Amino acid sequence: MLLIETDSRLGSVGLAQLKTRLHPIEVIDPQDIGLFPAQMMVVADVNLYLQYGWSNPTIVLADAHQGAALAAAWQQGAVSGWVRSEIPDNPRELLYALESRHKTLQDCRDMPSAARLQQKLLPRKMDLPNFRIDQYFQAATHLSGDWLDYWLLDDNNLLFYLADVSGHGTTSSLLTTWLAAFHGMNTTPDELLKFMNKQLIQRNVGKHITVLAGMLTLDTAQVTLYSAGHYPPAIYLQPGDPPRILYSSSLSLGLTQDFVPVSHTVLLSPNSHLILCSDGALEMYQGGLTEQLEQLVNYLASDFFVPDVGLPDDLTLFSIGYLPE
Secondary structure, X not given: OEEEOOHHHHXXXXXXXXXXXOOOOEEOOHHHHHHOOOOOOEEEEHHHHHHHOOOOOEEEEEOOOOHHHHXXXXXXXXXXXXXXXXXXXXOHHHHHHXXXXXXXXXXXXXXXXXXXXXXXXXXXXXEEOOEEEEEEEEOOOOOOOEEEEEEEEEOOEEEEEEEEEOOOXXXXXXXXXXXXXXXXXXXXXHHHHHHHHHHHHHHOOOOOEEEEEEEEEOOOOEEEEEEEOOOOOEEEEOOOOOOEEEOOOEOOEOOOOOOOOOEEEEEOOOOEEEEEEOHHHHHHOOOOHHHHHHHHHHHHHHOOOOOOOOOOOOEEEEEEEEOOO
């Protein structure tokens, strides 16, 4: 912790008394503040703070009649202000609380940047002959616990998956960056799921992940699909036929070492679409899971939808359309 005061102010308050109350603290010249970490807490004369305008979290000291200066300091970013004659005898607990609150607020301010980074980690939309790839990814707040990814294994095979980390908030969203590290692995969907499961078990992170993963073979338009405890299931839409719900599931990833993926194969017909959704898609509708899934399927059958703002949960959708020329 740093103390920045003028000689005149130190004479009125007493340097020894301030140093005793705020021990341990280092007295520095305001011009030297750049030599210290930007997050180090500073206690400073209010006029010096207004004059130099450093970015460190700062508690300003002022006399009782300097209300206007205190207000200006708060507008400039000071975390708190103390009247010199009313500095508490043991202010360390207050300082720790203010420092903790500042760090929490700083984390909140960093959330938009973190959200932009998460968006940049998503795969770029891919153009494939005879196929159309669509994706929708939206967090309920700043960061999402959903994830999707896809990449070409070779000229004829596209691997894809959609994942939903259990729980909400920052902890769940951190695992999406872990999922992003699997991008480009030269493997099959079932082997990818087995590897993810093994890594989750070994790390004991206390989270499980539901996943829909699959392989699209481009020359035959065949999809081999695997589900690891994911709901809603994949939805297959083809012109002239009722929607098909592709039920096929094993346990979620991260629950047991004895993970055995189960596959479901579908041959895409011309102008058909295979759609994967996170469970946030269900929360757009009322009723139980069965009623919600029915409403979702009916809506998707009419169009690939983009929901309203103000989502109750993270929402991710991934669609493969077979549109041969």
